[in-house]
Amino acid sequence: MTTRPLSDDDIVLAGEAALGMLDRAGEAVVASRIATDPLFAAEVSAWQDRFAPMLAADAAPPPAKIWNDIRVKIGTVPTRRAANTSVRVWQSIAGGATAVAATLAFMLVNPPAPRPTEPSPTLVAALGSETGRAAMTAAYDMRRGELVVTPVAMKPEGRFPELWVIDASGDAKSLGFVDATSATRVAVAPAMRTRMKIGMTLAVTLEADHTAPHAKAAGPVIVSGKIEIL
Amino acid sequence: MINAEPANNSAEFARRRADDDRAILVAALKRAATGDKNAFEDVYRRTSAKLFGVCLRIFPERQDAEEALQDAYLTIWSKAATFDSSRASPITWLVTLTRNRAIDRLRAIRNRGLASLDEAVDVADPAPLADSVMLADEADSRLNYCINTLDERDAECVRTAFLKGATYAELATRDGVPLGTIKSRVRRALLKLRECMSQ
Helix, strand or coil: CCCCCCCHHHHHHHHHHHHCCCCHHHHHHHHHHHHHCHHHHHHHHHHHHHHHHHHCCCCCCCCHHHHHHHHHHHCCCCCCCHHHHHHHHHHHCCCCHHHHHHHHHHHHHCCCCCCCCCCCCEEEEEEECCCCCCEEEEEEECCCCEEEEEEEECCCCCCEEEEEEECCCCCEEEEEECCCCCCEEEECCHHHHHHCCCCCEEEEEEECCCCCCCCCCCCCEEEEEEEEEC | CCCCCHHHHHHHHHHHHHHHHHHHHHHHHHHHHCCCHHHHHHHHHHHHHHHHHHHHHHCCCHHHHHHHHHHHHHHHHHHHHHCCCCCCCHHHHHHHHHHHHHHHHHHHHHHCCCCCHHHCCCCCCCCCCCCCCCCCHHHHHHHHHHHHCCCHHHHHHHHHHHHHCCCHHHHHHHHCCCHHHHHHHHHHHHHHHHHHHCC
């Protein structure tokens, strides 16, 4: 295990991450640091522990209807027809976009049943940089497991753009290399398809070699963005 | 052997109970991650009062807090597999996830222009801790102690960021100061807090 102490900048970055004060690009940087640097990952967790007591409040039993609604949404309560259920689930969502996204994420992770007549859902991501100078779009066909990434503005500066999918815990997996100037079709390996869902982050790093996809990112994150539903 | 010191005995009892609660919760979360809905219900029964308290702390309106709680549990259900018991305690993971979802919702409300940071309720005085089994009150009093050693404006930035999801830009606008000033306050506060809390 490494004993290199964290710098003040690292400590502040980890604290900002736990406070949720970073922008999207900052979050992607943190996600890749968490994936590659156990000491930094531990520092982010430590900040979450340090701040958690601020949320300490009197315990308050929620009304019973909350659990009843959750049960319906996760499918504990049997319903007559799946198709009707989704409509009702949508109509019953009183909350904002986050609730919708959470439900969607759930539905996509746990599709109710294969219904081949329906069009395949497409997931999208808009990847941007902190400076706004680089951008990329991504569209993922869930049925085919095919991802199309299109650079809008990207200067690889002699290095090779590598695409990553990063989960909420910061675990990054390479999806291979992409072209910096034209659209690239990426066939997502079956084992990786469970990662292609709402809320996951796509990011591109610039790597020095492109002989094979890397286990860990070494280069800087140039663009990143969260996966959303079209 | 009979323990002659009742104070130690009860502290030991509380600690063991907390360890048991934690182990049970870890096991339930792991089963929920495999799609076990009964295990997920168990997680809900054990933690919903705690997490509803968290939502009520972030949202003054009960209706908002209820929606935030439901949103949090749907996320917990879909993300249970990402919980790593070697990295975080289950209750910290649940509280952090609930807080993050609630803050997303709060920010969305602010971005729609329905509320501003100025309307946020006073966050200066954290509520006292009720159930010390779920979050160690030792940690709570240490955080309070350390926050009180900070410059009041620095401390307020950290509290408002954590409890209201305030961004650097929002804090700068609210206080009418340059972004760099807020960044310096947060940086100073974080470094002092960490030093104080690791003592």
